[in-house]
Amino acid sequence: MGNLTVPIVCEVATTRDFSQLVSNQAFQVDSSSDFTLRVLLEQLEPDTHYYYRFIINDDVTSITGRTRTAPALHQQTPIRFAFVSCQERLNGFYNAYRRMIIDDDNRTPDEQIRFVLHLGDFIYETRNESYQQPVDENNNPMAGGLLNGAGEQRTMPPFPHGGVTSSGIEYAKTVDDYRHLYKHYLSDPDLQAARARWPFIGIWDDHEFSDDCWQTEANYNDTGNNSNIDEASQQRKVAANQAWFEFIPANLAQSETPQEDLVHTKPFEYVSVNNVANDTVNEENMADNADNLAAINSMSIYRSLRFGQCLNLVLTDNRSYRSDHAVPESISGNFDFFLQPRVAVPLYILNQLDAGKTANNNNPHTHIYVGDVVPNPRLDSPPGTLLGSVQKQWWKDIMRHSDSDWNVWANSVPLMRMLLNMNSLSRSVPDLVLSADTWDGYVTERNELMSYLLTNDIANVVSFSGDVHAHMAGVVMQDYELFHNVETSHEALPAMAEVVCAGISSRSQFSVVEEFTRIENPNELERSIRSLITYDAVDATETMTTPLSSPQASSPKSTRINNLNNTLLNGVQSGLVAARTNANSDIQQLRNPLVNGHLKYIDTDANGYGLATVTGENISVELLSITTVTVDSDISDPEVKRTATFTIPKTDLAGTATISEPRIHGSPPFPFLQPDS
Numbered sequence: 001m002g003n004l005t006v007p008i009v010c011e012v013a014t015t016r017d018f019s020q021l022v023s024n025q026a027f028q029v030d031s032s033s034d035f036t037l038r039v040l041l042e043q044l045e046p047d048t049h050y051y052y053r054f055i056i057n058d059d060v061t062s063i064t065g066r067t068r069t070a071p072a073l074h075q076q077t078p079i080r081f082a083f084v085s086c087q088e089r090l091n092g093f094y095n096a097y098r099r100m101i102i103d104d105d106n107r108t109p110d111e112q113i114r115f116v117l118h119l120g121d122f123i124y125e126t127r128n129e130s131y132q133q134p135v136d137e138n139n140n141p142m143a144g145g146l147l148n149g150a151g152e153q154r155t156m157p158p159f160p161h162g163g164v165t166s167s168g169i170e171y172a173k174t175v176d177d178y179r180h181l182y183k184h185y186l187s188d189p190d191l192q193a194a195r196a197r198w199p200f201i202g203i204w205d206d207h208e209f210s211d212d213c214w215q216t217e218a219n220y221n222d223t224g225n226n227s228n229i230d231e232a233s234q235q236r237k238v239a240a241n242q243a244w245f246e247f248i249p250a251n252l253a254q255s256e257t258p259q260e261d262l263v264h265t266k267p268f269e270y271v272s273v274n275n276v277a278n279d280t281v282n283e284e285n286m287a288d289n290a291d292n293l294a295a296i297n298s299m300s301i302y303r304s305l306r307f308g309q310c311l312n313l314v315l316t317d318n319r320s321y322r323s324d325h326a327v328p329e330s331i332s333g334n335f336d337f338f339l340q341p342r343v344a345v346p347l348y349i350l351n352q353l354d355a356g357k358t359a360n361n362n363n364p365h366t367h368i369y370v371g372d373v374v375p376n377p378r379l380d381s382p383p384g385t386l387l388g389s390v391q392k393q394w395w396k397d398i399m400r401h402s403d404s405d406w407n408v409w410a411n412s413v414p415l416m417r418m419l420l421n422m423n424s425l426s427r428s429v430p431d432l433v434l435s436a437d438t439w440d441g442y443v444t445e446r447n448e449l450m451s452y453l454l455t456n457d458i459a460n461v462v463s464f465s466g467d468v469h470a471h472m473a474g475v476v477m478q479d480y481e482l483f484h485n486v487e488t489s490h491e492a493l494p495a496m497a498e499v500v501c502a503g504i505s506s507r508s509q510f511s512v513v514e515e516f517t518r519i520e521n522p523n524e525l526e527r528s529i530r531s532l533i534t535y536d537a538v539d540a541t542e543t544m545t546t547p548l549s550s551p552q553a554s555s556p557k558s559t560r561i562n563n564l565n566n567t568l569l570n571g572v573q574s575g576l577v578a579a580r581t582n583a584n585s586d587i588q589q590l591r592n593p594l595v596n597g598h599l600k601y602i603d604t605d606a607n608g609y610g611l612a613t614v615t616g617e618n619i620s621v622e623l624l625s626i627t628t629v630t631v632d633s634d635i636s637d638p639e640v641k642r643t644a645t646f647t648i649p650k651t652d653l654a655g656t657a658t659i660s661e662p663r664i665h666g667s668p669p670f671p672f673l674q675p676d677s
Helices: 097-104 174-185 189-197 234-247 290-296 347-362 389-401 443-455 480-483 510-516 522-532 563-571 572-581 584-589
Strands: 007-015 023-028 049-058 065-068 079-085 116-119 200-202 304-307 313-314 343-346 368-369 372-377 406-411 432-435 459-463 471-477 495-499 534-536 560-563 599-603 608-614 620-624 638-649 665-667
Touching: 023 599, 097 480, 097 584, 097 608, 097 620, 174 234, 234 290, 343 347, 343 510, 343 638, 347 368, 347 432, 347 443, 389 510, 406 608, 443 471, 459 608, 471 480, 471 620, 471 638, 510 522, 510 563, 522 534, 522 563, 522 572, 563 572, 563 599, 599 620, 599 638
Parallel strands: 079 116, 116 200, 313 406, 406 459, 459 495
Antiparallel strands: 007 023, 007 049, 049 065, 079 608, 304 313, 343 432, 368 372, 471 495, 471 599, 534 560, 608 620, 620 638, 638 665
8 A cells, every 4th residue: 555544444333233333433544554553442341242343445344353341350250261372374274263263153152252362473483494384194294285275375475575594594574574474374264253253362472573582582593503693683573573563452551450550561662773782681681782672672561451350361471581591502512312402401401501600509510511511601690581570570469469269371381391301211311301492491480480379378370371382281380300309299389280272273293393303224212212202003012902092093094103292291111111012001000200290181293272261169171172284174164183171170278289180072192091991
């Protein structure tokens, strides 16, 4: 539309036919906001459906949207919502949203979803990454790409400007590039239908700006020994913030709240910045150059939303204020088993470096062993932070002052530890955490927050999280180091429950990890590591003593078993024996509850979403996995592969958080058994 100014009328009504208007306002939009419009209505009735539409140039009318206001402050009303994350457009279709809509149509009005909680990675900022390649049921790249019901290929056209890394990755660089992404993502009919049906409540993770980012820092060139160059990207951060603000509905101008002194949101405000290296950080772990701080402060999204008496929804920003990852890329390449700089990281190194100058009771080691003995790069650094000091204090104040039945924490990355006890496989290999980009990479602050809940007798906090492309459920321990030690495990208290949803369409955790373990001419250790991820059931040396279920094994095209679930759930020795015997009795006999015994459920090869119903007595949760994302459901009924259901009971005592065992409907993921087994 160039430099045109376009008149728009926004109509809001209590009836779908707009016969009962409550607002009818005229606006003008232009290219300065990419022709997007934000309308904030106040003084609406609580717990009420409203319908809205836009009329452009007096003759073009948008589809009708619907929203629903929250119950009055202390109204005891059950709250049902969906939670989603990670919707990479080029890897798959948004069949999960279609499934969500169809199921909601079949519910009574009181049982329908009120809102969709989006936990981040609404867009992906690149258009030719390896993880954006869709794979078939055998985890091999698909030929021909993704074709919709009309036979058209799902694509992402080149960026208007864009940047290119030394390895050829094309990424969004300017505000027009990020706008380009949002417009193509939002052209999806299933996503459009979902956004029209429900209000979306959103936070961001990394891909709304840059993969594995921290503050204004990108990480494309952080590839171990090949390069230790961080990429200061203040201008990209401002551009990413602006596009998010334009295309993601969020009330960042909260003028009235029960806790007005705890409001920290700030609508986007453009600032002119330069790309300046973030070489030094202050005692609060912020890169202390004016451009970094200005770019971050161009907008603030952490906030809390109250839904009657049952639910206080606490939304944090886990990227803009976090410190750099604990293990520098310059030393991560010293170990052969590192998959990426922030994947499969040795636990002992991670804990020591994250603690910085507070390690070893404020007496950190001057050198560390990482294949070679090297100077401790964080000898004089403050402990790592994921929230930043100001947001962390806000979080504590919110939790301490809340009088709601439940505090639900919307987390873009999981809190639960995902440990690979590799030392039981070989003394030359240390125990690893699956990802240092999650809270596992910021253990000092996680322990601080969990201890704060226990010390202040704060119960009934639940984290709903995304990012890792897997369904998971369990409890978050106050201190996992206590939990992993047989002599102190009884001292580790469960501070809160957590449920993690898989991606809407992004490649599953299993498919990505499995691809990493494909090695030509592997040695004995590499073969063992691969068997912990996947094995062929036909090659098992003993007949199954109890039939094990697996989507892969039930397919005539493949007998590959996803063993990653079992390795994480039960430990490395259980994973090894599964690959040798495929026998449930052996798997359970070698289970080590001190590894990830806090975990009740995991499905690493899933796409789908979660549903939660919050009442004064409990939270019931469903994790739904759809059959495929590589075949477009169009307007048909996407099939459900499985649903796992949990109950989180309300408790009056901090440190007693729990979640039920899963009730699985459909084909269970390995190593879970059919209900009658």
